[in-house]
Amino acid sequence: DRNNVIAPSSILYVNRAIEYISENLSRKISVDELSQHTGISAGYLTIIFKAITGQKPVEFINIAKINMVKELIINKNITLTEAGEAVGIQDINYLSRLFKKHNGVSAREYKLLQYKDKE
Numbered sequence: 230d231r232n233n234v235i236a237p238s239s240i241l242y243v244n245r246a247i248e249y250i251s252e253n254l255s256r257k258i259s260v261d262e263l264s265q266h267t268g269i270s271a272g273y274l275t276i277i278f279k280a281i282t283g284q285k286p287v288e289f290i291n292i293a294k295i296n297m298v299k300e301l302i303i304n305k306n307i308t309l310t311e312a313g314e315a316v317g318i319q320d321i322n323y324l325s326r327l328f329k330k331h332n333g334v335s336a337r338e339y340k341l342l343q344y345k346d347k348e
Contacts (some may be wrong), residue, residue: 239277242267246278250290254297256317260286290322294318295331302336309336 237334244265263286264271278286294316301312328336 240281242269242274243278244280246274246286247282247346250286250293254293254316258290258317264338279317291327295328296324298324298328298336299332299339302340312336 232265244300245267249263249266252260260271260275264274267274278284280288281329282289284292296333298309298312299318301315302309305312307315309324310321313319313321318324319326325336334340334342
């Protein structure tokens with residue numbers, strides 16, 4: 230329950246996990262890897278991570294990767310495949326589904342909308 234007081238140590242663990250995620254966005258990151266990095270169990274990390282951020286670690290990682298992909302395809306003008314490789318997602322079909330799930334539009338539509346907004 231989010232209304233419970235969250236222990237400072239929990240916040241510390243979650244911050245450590247978030248820092249690790251941002252430093253390793255260019256590759257695949259597992260919850261087990263995060264738990265090893267933070268020194269707590271994967272189950273406990275998932276519970277406190279969701280309590281503090283409102284998201285499970287995997288959701289948080291995916292959103293961070295998708296945000297990076299959006300930035301890359303717009304600012305660096307690279308393909309979705311290249312952006313996927315830059316964030317450690319090799320499967321273009323998976324990346325396309327993930328992108329559309331989090332943005333409501335495909336990467337191509339997103340790119341077109343961004344350019345339209347700049348006109």
